[in-house]
Amino acid sequence: MTLARLVLRSLWHYRATALATAAGVAVAACVISGSLVAGNSVAATVRRTALARLGSTDVAIISSRPFGAHVAEAMSQVQGAVITAPLLLRPASAANPDTDVTAAGVQVIGADQRFLRLFARSARLPRFEGRAALVSEALAQDLALQPGDTLILHVASQTTEPTASVFARRKLSEAIRPLRLECAAVAPADGPGGFALYAETAQPRNVIVDRAWLAEQIGADSSADVVLIHVRPGADLSGIERALRSSVRLGDLGLTVAAHETPILQVVVRGSSVTLSDSQLEALARLDPGAAGRVDPASIMLASRIACQRTGAAEHYVLSASVPDIAVPDDGIVLNRWIADDLQARIGDAITIEWLEPAPDGSYPSRTAVLRVHGIVPIAAARDQMWAVPEFKGITDTARISDWDPPFPLDLSRITSRDETYWERYRTAPKAFISQAMARRMWGDGSSGWASAVRFRVGPTRSLSDARDDVEKAIMASEHIRRDGPTLRHVRAEALRAAEGSSDFRGLMLGMSIFIVASGIALASMMLRLSTERRASQIGIMLATGLSPKVAAVSVAAEGALAALAGSVVGSALGIPFAGALVTALNSWWAGAVARHRIELVPDAVGLASGAMGAFALGSLAAWLTARRMASAPALRLLGGWRATAMAGHLGSGDGALHPSAALESRPARRSPLIWWAMTAVGAALVVWRGVGRIPEAAAALSGGAVLLAAGLGLLSAYLTSVLDRRQPASALSLRRIAARNAALRRGQSVLIAGMIAGSAFLLVVVAANVRSGSSFNVRDRSSGAGGFNLIARTSGPLAIGFDTPTGRANLGFDPQDEAAFDGVEIVPFLISPGVDASCLNLAKPVAPRILGVSDAFVRRGGFSVRTLARTDRPWSLLAGDRRAGSGAATTIPAFGDAESVRWILQSGLGKTIVRETATGSYRLRFDGLVAFSIFAGDILVSERDFHRMFPDVRAPSYFLIRTPERSERAVADALRRNLGDAGMEVRSTRELLIEVLAVQNTYLSAFLLLGGLGIALGSLGLGVVQLRSAYERGSELAIMTAVGLTRRDLAAMILMESSGLLLYGAALGAVTAAAANAARIASGEAAVNWAALGAVLIGTVGVGLASCVMAAYRATSGRIVDAIRAE
Amino acid sequence: MSVLEVREVCKVFGERRVLDGACLTVESGDTVAIMGPSGSGKSTLLNIMGGLDTPTSGTVAFGGTNLADLAPAETAAYRASHVGFVFQEHHLLPQLTAIENVLLPTLAARADRSEERALSLLEQVGVAHRRDGFPWQMSGGERQRVAVARALINRHAVHLCDEPTGNLDRETGSQIVDLLLRVAADQASDARMAVVMVTHNAEHAARFARNYRLDAGVLVAGT
Incomplete structure (x- = not known):
């Protein structure tokens, strides 16, 4: 006789229980494995897609x-x-x-x-x-x-x-x-x-x-x-x-380097556009090209008109320059001899200078300034400054001014023959010289740059060609400048990183199926407990013969563990078809949860093994806890049998003996049910406070509801205690009283069953109440997730001319008949960077999320619901807040993001940072504000100023938020599509976007509802199995009751009463407390509760439970009951 | 040599004093019968003597060692090595055969698990032919005999029998008592087994060397 033999014999003898235990564990293993495999399938599909899109590119x-x-x-x-x-x-x-x-x-x-x-x-x-x-x-x-x-x-x-x-x-x-x-x-x-x-x-x-x-x-x-x-x-x-x-060569970096001998030895760096960008200018200013000396920027600008106020003479389309070799005060101007003669200007004369400033609406309004003639230089001196003028196709490459093809309006009637002569002789030699400050002013707000060239003076001891080479080498060695050119990216590694996804789909699938797992383990646990209780006297004799409680517990627990092992292996194998079912659901009814991405089933051994081990561990733990609890009871109590054990547990007697006197006289003090009523009051208070908006919704829904739920279970426990304590007249004995006594005798298990059903029903109702309805969105409310905008428009590329004004629309070639539709329409443009969608509609991790540049006008306008760290009435102004000085890796930029996207997709939060790499460097975006459930779900917002710094190449908006009167919404959308279709104009309603984002969340909730319902149904079914088993164990009792004249129907009714009461109470308690906790939300219409589906799930699960209990009752009372006496 | 010594043992449940200063000394090879009305505390006294329960006051010493001084594991070891129990209910494990039930205590005592001894005991109790049968295949008497054999497997110093014949017919009951007394008498002088039996049956009690009566918690020698 060995312990192993005892275990195996017991396992075989109680094989029915072992099978039920194994079945429960198998369910858990199946679901855990299947969920992990399904989650892995989503991740694997995303990974395959990401890699397939690159082909074999590394x-x-x-x-x-x-x-x-x-x-x-x-x-x-x-x-x-x-x-x-x-x-x-x-x-x-x-x-x-x-x-x-x-x-x-x-x-x-x-x-x-x-x-x-x-x-x-x-x-x-x-x-x-x-x-x-x-x-x-x-x-x-x-x-x-x-x-x-x-x-x-x-x-x-x-x-x-x-x-x-x-x-x-x-x-x-x-x-x-x-x-x-x-x-x-x-x-x-x-x-x-x-x-x-x-x-x-x-x-x-x-x-x-x-x-x-x-x-x-x-x-x-x-x-x-x-x-x-x-x-x-x-x-x-x-x-x-x-x-x-x-x-890589200079041209690849958008730069040219040239050496000049006049007016001094110098090396000049120019860009591929008329002006150098701010980052180029900054980087060039930091260069240290050996022996090359000072760095001087230069600028040029085309003045549309220069006139002498004294003489009234004027010239048009005058090239004006700011150069380091000709000093000019900020209010001054230096003319070359040619134009001075044309204007008959003298030193000190007031000169009116006009220039065109491009407006966002496509027009070119004139700006003017009055300057004083500070000096007149010879033409040769002007020719020496031609190094500052870049090439411009359509202007500098033409033989005559009248051949110019400029992008700005040009009135050829203003060009004189003298102008053409100058052009023929002196080309781009500047006619006028201004200060650097004036040049910056003429270039506007600087978003397009202002410096046309940077000059490095060459020292007297250095050769020009060497100096030129040094400058070129210094440029090529500058990481800052090289970053603007061709760079190496490990796209395959990036794709793999992004394919990890933001959401842990394994955990997500497992979480949605958790009810089924819990039901499976609960079923196994209840069967183990039931079986162990029935064998109380066996355990008692083992203890009485000297086996230690630990050894006795091990022998019982080992049976449970072996059953769990079998169940986990079988269940894990079944995890593949379960995963298949989940994947089929993700590709059909739940397609919204995975952004309609087609998922392939990818079984993985790790998921299957994890499911098996997890279920085995849970099942073994349940077996150990059950066995240990039983074996730690005094041997005498156990020898008295399971009823004595249960009674002693009820009485709470700590002695080893169970003496009849103790049953009547030594009952310990009971917890008064008043405490549960007090908890009910507390829970109700929390719910009411939420209803009047005094405490946050989440706090009330969970805490208030949870307190009510706990109080309800406490009241149930108190009731069951009172059932055994109550001294009722014996003449009032009834089947209902016997059923109640039976349930009360197993008070712990009864409360556990009711609690399991109640908790499940509670969570299902809470989940259903969190499904939001798109129809309840009021997008015209400025505090809504749409900020008051009802349309959102995007073009394929930046629009250099805005369509937010009649002039802009005219310049874009809009049909004049469409103009009426734009009456009363507000349009706010945004700069938008390249990048990926950072919303839940993108399954891949957004390694480079899209950035939106927010204008000052929008900051002033405000709108949306924004939560910020700092208290403020103007939250959007925080985007212009403090930032750490520095460039590259040290720069921190304030940013806003959609609250859900920041938390779940970007894995960040309020006050936290993420890193965004761009061609100009690495930036830490600090979330100073979170926008509640908004149309910005896929983007991160920064100020326009910071946007320019991050993405200097994005120069015009391609993202527009539009607010129209209700009557003209369709007309505006149609007009935009028609007139800007060539620009790739896409228009959709903000409501549609919000609903699309919401659909992902709602799909997950619906899936949770369905799987949760399945879990509860399983739990209810398990309840029936437990009842059946319990009835079998009480065969002799049923036999005696038959012998005294009760019918089979009476016995079935009694068994049914025991379980159905717990089932119905649990379901009602959970549903009512959850509904109460979410009453305000449901009443406001914010929650889109699918009452039909919810009701079907709850009624269905209760129905399944009742049906299984009915079957158990009739099954248990079929056959020759009196044979049970002999078997006992 | 005194094997078990019960001194001034009292047991109180709530306000009811079940045992009141019980004193009893059990020598090696003793046969002691305890009688008394139902609820008089006979089983309680036996449970205390076997370490299954603890006295409210007083001491129980085995071989000079106070049972109250033992840790729970040592108490279990005490039972495994020195005390055999026979209950009114047989408490056989239904999943084990007769011979396996007999060998169950050897798991605890890590004693000789040889089937020969188990079979020998089954022969002595007259159910050797049921060695491979399961409890539900036996009559009540046969089950109780197996339970007796189980109690004897480890050659304990003391056997505590709580109404072992309570559920049996007269003839079978006598056979069980015969068995107990025979086994007690068969031991060598230096390893003699003491038997303490609680019974309602005066006839059976009379066959034991010493008789006690437990009445209102007081243990009195004689009938």
Whole structure:
């Protein structure tokens, strides 16, 4: 006789209980494994998608400006580089001319056949050249395109000028280039059609065309701004970094360097646009190019008119410069001899200078200033300053002024023959010189820069060519400047990081299924407890014969553990079909929870093993706790049998003996039920306070409801205690009293069962009350999540001319008949950066979230509900708050974000920071404000000033919030789509966006409701199983009752009464307390409670429970009951 | 040699004094019968002597060691090694065969688990033919005999029998008493087993060397 044999014999003898225990654990294992596998499937799908979109790309060279072909060539020479594919990427919109359907947010990929080699599923795709294009699956579906169909693309033209610059080409016809293409084939979504550099859930809409052809069409001098590289496995990537460093040239950084001997020895650095950006200027000012001396900025500006007030003479389109070699006071002007003669100006004369300042509405209002002539210089001196004037296509490359093709209005009638003579002789030699302060003023607010060149003086001991080389070397060595050019990105590693996702889907799936897990373990636990109680006398004799309580407990617990082991193995295997069911649900009814992303089932051994181990651990723990509790009871009590054990437990007697006298005389003091009534009052008070808004909703819903729930269970416990204590007349004996006594005898288990049902019902009602209704949104309320805006509009690229004014609309070519619709309409533009959606609609982790630049006008306007750390009546003003000084990694910027996105997707919070890398450096965004459930779910907001610092290349808005009168909402939306369709204008209602975001949350809640209901139903079913088992154990009692004349129906009714009372009480308690706690929310209409579904779930689970109890009752009373006496 | 010594043991439940200064000395090889009306505290006294219960006052010493000084694990060891119990209810484990039930105490005492001894005991109690049967396959008498055999497996110094014949017919009951007395008498002089039996049956009691009566909590020698 060994302990092992005892365990195995007992296991076999009580195999019915062991089977029920194993079944309960199997359910838990099945659900845990299945949930983990389903969650892993979501993560695996996101990962597969992210990697499939890159093909075999490992790293990429990426720049915000096109760079030369030599860079791609250098990459292809690197050892280990298998494929290098240069690309030209542009935003666009596409349209099917046959159906007039337009799609915005299109990415045009200029590539060659090397790009297709990166994708396995591209072998059968035809070559694309000229106007033949490959169209991605998603776009082909949107536009209903087939191979051979025509599509019209509107692509952003190449531009180097900041939008706010007078030299920027702002008209739509100049900024956007229409291209007529033919769809050569549809590119598969898991191939080149799905290409994206950023990991995002939404399907990309791509059009792939020949790169060289595209560059020619959009006026791009260089033919690539991205190079994709696939390397041999194990290849050293440092070779690519070295090749990049050595191949990048000045032009790739948007800079030129030239040496000049006049007026002094100097090295001049100019940009690819008329002005250098602020970051370029800052970086150049920090350079230390060896022996080169002082650094001086220079600026040029075109004055539309210069007139001498004394003589009345005037000249037009005068090139004016601010140069370090000609000192000018801030209120002064220096003229060259030519213009001084034309104006008959003398030193001291007042000169009126006019210049054009581009306005957001596309107009060019004039600005004027009055300056005093400070000096007159010879023309030669002016010619010496030509180094400050950059090249500008359409102006500096023309033979005559009348051949100019400037982006600003030019009145050719103002050009005289003398002007043409000057141009012919002296070209861009400035006619006037102004101070640096005046130059900055003429360039406006500085968002387009102001300096046209930076000059490095060369010391007397240095040769000019050496100095030029030194400057170039210093530029190429500057990380600050190089960051603005082609940089290496480990896109594959980034995609894997992003594919980890923000949400732990394993935990999410498990959390939604937790009721089922709990029900399974509870069923197993109840069966174990029931069985152990019935074997109390066996355990008693084991103790009496000298086995220690620990050994006795181990022998009993080992049975439970073995049953749990069997259940966990079987259940874990069943986890795969359960996961399959969850994945099927995610691909159908719950598609909103995964942003409609198609999920593939990916079984993983870790998930299955974890489920098995978790369930086994839970089952074994339940077995151990049950066995230990029983074995720690005094042996004498156990020898008295289970009823004596239960009675002693009820009486709370601590003695080892159970003496009849003790039953009557030594009862310990009972906790008065008054404490439970007091708790009820406290809970009710919390709920009422919430109803009048005195305490936060979340606090009341959970704490008030929980207190009421606990009080209800306490009252149940007190009632059951009183049932055994009560001295009722024996003549009033009834089946109901016997049923109540039976339930009271197992008071702990009865309260546990009722509590389990009550807790589940409570959570289901709370969850249902948190489902929000989109119809209750009042988007016109300024404090709502829409901030009072009812429309949101986006264009494919920045709009240099705003449509928020009649002038702007006219300049954009709006149909005059549409103007009436814009009466009373408020339009607020926002700058928006490249990046990914940071809302729950993107399953991938937003490694580079989109940033919105908030204007001062919007800060003044305010709106939305914003929670801030600092108390303020103007929360949006915090965006202009303090920031840590510094650049690069040390810069901290105040930011706002949607509260839900910041918490759940960005894993951050109020006062906390996240890091955002940009081409200009690394920035820490500190969340100084959180916007409650808003249309900003996918974006982070910063001030426009900080936005310019982070993204100097984004120069005009492409994101617009619009508030229209209700009557004109549709008309405005239609007008925008019609007139700005070429710019890729997309208009949707803010309500629609909010509902889309809400749908994700509501879907999770609905899934939780369904799975939770399933769990409760299982628990109710388990209750029936427990009742059945219990009845079997009490066979002799039922036999005696039969022997005295009670019918089978009477016995079944008695068993049913025991369980149904607990079931109904628990369900009612949970539902009522949860409804009370959320009454205010439900009454206000904020909660979109699906009463039908909720009622069905609750009634269904109670019904299942009652049905199982009925079946248990009739099953237990079938057969020859009196045989139970003999068996006993 | 005194095996068990009960001195001035009192047991009070609430306001009711069940045992009042009971004194009893059990020598090696003694056979002691305790009689008394129902509820007089006979089972309580036996439980205290076996370490299953504790006295309100007084002492119980085994081999000079006060049971109250023992830790719970030592009390269990005391029972495993020195005390055998026979209850009115057989308390056989239904999942074990007769011979396995007999061997159950050897798990606790880590004593000789040889089936030969178990079989020998089953033969002595007259149910060897039921060695591989399960309790539900036996009559009440057979089950009680197996329970007696179980109590004897570890050669305990003392056997405490709480109305072992209470549920049995007269003839079977006599056989059980015969068995107990025979086993007590069969032991070698240096390892003789003492038997203390609680009974209602005067006939059975008369066969024991010493008789006591427990009445109103007081233990009095004689009938």
